[in-house]
Every structure is written in C-alpha cells, then in structure tokens.
Amino acid sequence: MAAQQTPAVDAPKAPPDPIVTMVGRLDLEKYKATIKGLTQFGDRRQGTDRNRAAIDWIEAQLKSYGCTNTERIHYDYQPPEGRGGGRGRGNQDPVIGPGGARRRGVRMPEGVNNDPLKQPDEKLRELNSQPSTPGAREEVFCTKIGTAHPEEMYIVAGHMDGIGYGEAANDDGSGTALVMELARIFSSPDVQTERSIRFALWNNEETGTNGARAYVAQRKDLQGIESPAGSGKYPEPKWLGMIQHDMMMFDHGMPRKDGSMSPVQRPEADVNIEYQVTSKLADAAMLLAHKFQFANEKYATDYPASIGPHMSNTDSGPFMDLTPAISLRELERGSQIGNGWDPNHHQPTDVYAHYSDDDFRLGLNAAQTTLGAVAQLTGAKMMAPAVVGRNQ
Numbered sequence: 001m002a003a004q005q006t007p008a009v010d011a012p013k014a015p016p017d018p019i020v021t022m023v024g025r026l027d028l029e030k031y032k033a034t035i036k037g038l039t040q041f042g043d044r045r046q047g048t049d050r051n052r053a054a055i056d057w058i059e060a061q062l063k064s065y066g067c068t069n070t071e072r073i074h075y076d077y078q079p080p081e082g083r084g085g086g087r088g089r090g091n092q093d094p095v096i097g098p099g100g101a102r103r104r105g106v107r108m109p110e111g112v113n114n115d116p117l118k119q120p121d122e123k124l125r126e127l128n129s130q131p132s133t134p135g136a137r138e139e140v141f142c143t144k145i146g147t148a149h150p151e152e153m154y155i156v157a158g159h160m161d162g163i164g165y166g167e168a169a170n171d172d173g174s175g176t177a178l179v180m181e182l183a184r185i186f187s188s189p190d191v192q193t194e195r196s197i198r199f200a201l202w203n204n205e206e207t208g209t210n211g212a213r214a215y216v217a218q219r220k221d222l223q224g225i226e227s228p229a230g231s232g233k234y235p236e237p238k239w240l241g242m243i244q245h246d247m248m249m250f251d252h253g254m255p256r257k258d259g260s261m262s263p264v265q266r267p268e269a270d271v272n273i274e275y276q277v278t279s280k281l282a283d284a285a286m287l288l289a290h291k292f293q294f295a296n297e298k299y300a301t302d303y304p305a306s307i308g309p310h311m312s313n314t315d316s317g318p319f320m321d322l323t324p325a326i327s328l329r330e331l332e333r334g335s336q337i338g339n340g341w342d343p344n345h346h347q348p349t350d351v352y353a354h355y356s357d358d359d360f361r362l363g364l365n366a367a368q369t370t371l372g373a374v375a376q377l378t379g380a381k382m383m384a385p386a387v388v389g390r391n392q
Contacts, residue, residue, distance in 0.1 A: 159205030194379030299372030
C-alpha cells in the first residue's frame with residue numbers, strides 16, 4: 001500500500017508593507033500642483049505682502065489636509081546694516097566651498113539677482129515689485145501627534161521664502177511642496193505614527209536662516225516638557241532629528257567650458273543627502289543620513305541617493321549641534337551648487353515653466369525617500385477602515 005502524502009501547506013504571506021501604501025499616495029501631478037500654487041505669490045521674498053499671503057495660503061492648505069493644529073512662530077527681523085532682503089555671499093574661497101566641500105569642475109559665479117528689470121515677464125515683475133521691509137515675521141508649522149511617544153518628534157522642513165525676482169519654484173517651492181505633500185499623507189485618518197512629526201515651513205532662510213534660528217531660540221528649552229502637567233500633551237516634543245529640504249529638482253550636470261548648461265537632466269541625477277562633519281552630532285547625523293539612503297533604495301522609484309558630509313547654507317544648520325540634522329537637495333551644496341551647477345539659483349529663471357517632468361520627478365523621489373525614512377523612524381502604520389471609523 002502506497003504511503004499517503006501530506007498535502008503541502010502554503011507558507012503564510014507576509015503582511016503588506018504599510019509604508020509602500022503611503023509612498024504610493026505621492027503623486028507627480030499633486031506635487032507639481034502644490035509647487036504651482038506657491039508660485040502664484042512670486043518669489044515670496046520675506047518682509048513683503050506676497051510673503052505674508054503665501055504663509056496664509058500654506059496654513060490653509062495644511063488645515064485642508066487634516067493637519068489642523070497649525071501654529072505660528074513670531075519673531076522680529078532687522079537686516080544687518082548694508083544688507084537688503086537677500087543673502088550676501090561675500091568672497092568665497094576658490095577651492096573650498098561653503099561647508100568645507102572642495103570645489104571642482106568648471107567654476108561659475110554664484111550670486112543673487114537683485115535687478116527686477118532682468119525679469120522679462122511684466123506681470124511677474126510687478127508681482128515681485130514690493131521691497132522687503134524690516135520688522136515682524138511669521139512662519140507656520142503643524143504636527144502629527146504620535147500615539148505611543150507624543151513627547152518625541154522628527155522635524156520635516158523646507159523654507160517658503162525666496163529671492164531673485166522669479167517664482168522661487170525650485171528654491172524653495174520644491175522643498176516646501178514636498179513638506180506639504182508629506183503633511184497631507186501623514187495627516188490621513190488611516191495613518192498612525194508612534195512618534196510625532198512636525199512639518200515646518202521656515203521664513204527668512206534667504207537672509208541667513210533667521211526663521212529657523214528664531215524657532216530654535218524660542219523652543220529648544222521647551223523640549224519634552226508636558227504642558228499642562230498630567231495632560232499628556234507636549235507643545236515641543238524632544239527633537240530626535242531635523243530633516244531639511246532645499247532645492248530638490250535641477251540636476252543637469254556641471255557647466256560646459258563655455259558656461260552653457262545641458263538642457264536635459266544628467267544620467268547620473270540623484271538625491272543628495274548631506275550632514276555636516278564638523279557638527280557636534282556628526283556621527284548621529286551620518287547614521288540618520290544612511291537611514292535615508294536605505295529608505296531611498298527601498299521606496300524611491302527612479303533616482304538613487306548619495307551622501308555628502310558638507311551640509312551648509314540651509315535651515316538644518318541652526319539645529320545641527322542640538323539634534324542629528326541632515327539636508328536633502330538636488331545637488332551637493334558646496335562642490336556643485338557653489339560651482340554654478342544650478343544657473344536658476346536666485347535668478348529670474350527660477351520659474352515653474354522652466355522645469356521638465358524629469359526635474360519634478362527628481363523632487364518627487366526625494367519626497368518618497370523622506371516619507372519612507374520618516375515612516376520607518378516614527379513607526380507608521382495603516383489602520384483598517386473599521387478602526388478608522390471608530391476613531392472618528
């Protein structure tokens with residue numbers, strides 16, 4: 001009599017990765033539409049009505065996504081004598097760039113356009129005509145509250161102000177839109193995180209990161225304090241890390257010898273993740289950067305990520321000695337942007353129409369990278385529809 005065979009039992013399937021579902025909610029057209037919405041306010045130069053209108057618009061958008069606990073930071077900005085509304089560059093070392101990166105390749109001058117007549121679009125020139133004035137400033141943020149550890153958070157940020165008499169579409173509409181899109185997805189009723197996430201849109205980056213500095217000065221000593229006592233509420237959770245997004249889109253390579261640029265994206269285009277090797281928390285920041293690189297490998301669809309140790313000239317700087325801080329960009333700040341790899345930087349050409357879908361897609365991949373990493377770091381999960389219904 002033949003031996004009776006035991007029927008094969010299928011191995012249990014692994015549950016779907018909730019982060020894949022969340023990343024799948026990022027959409028190129030939505031990302032483009034958010035950048036387009038920001039450009040209606042021109043370059044959003046700090047200290048102007050167009051800047052203030054943009055802040056109101058950003059706050060309204062965040063509330064419409066469900067990130068309703070919006071708050072504002074209030075501070076006063078008085079520009080140093082002899083400086084206007086832009087950031088002066090001074091005389092830079094011809095070999096060593098900002099942050100310590102070695103300059104290489106064809107070196108192009110880097111500066112800020114402060115001549116409105118260089119903007120050929122008359123409507124945009126008029127929109128950007130009001131000059132910056134000193135005085136009161138505001139910036140907005142909202143928070144996803146963690147369910148298990150509301151007293152701890154990661155800060156995900158971009159800067160909403162720009163200069164140059166364009167639309168500041170890339171610098172930093174691309175980073176602001178990225179942060180807003182992540183706020184939209186994390187604020188969905190079916191998404192929970194164990195730790196908190198703060199979505200911050202800084203002002204006054206272009207004058208020397210004054211908005212981020214104001215936030216640090218006002219709130220660093222409030223970290224992890226329950227208020228009111230016994231309430232389970234933490235107005236300023238402990239900072240576990242700060243992730244800045246600044247200029248996400250244009251990676252067309254170095255200038256040619258004649259100073260011209262390739263009209264198309266370079267084949268090696270990537271998402272640059274930077275930390276500052278001279279910071280007090282350099283080792284922890286490097287580890288954080290690698291977590292983002294691993295998330296890029298798992299969740300980004302088109303572009304790889306590379307890591308550099310010379311983060312500079314962005315809003316992660318004021319945080320870097322207080323919490324692990326990194327910056328995501330289109331290019332390395334010192335050795336590439338500082339060498340003129342982005343001819344639209346602070347120029348009238350930084351307008352929405354100047355960028356291709358490949359440029360926008362590079363920014364979207366940075367969003368996929370950050371969403372994947374932050375979801376992992378905060379213990380994000382998707383709730384079943386029945387559970388969502390009970391919680392509403």
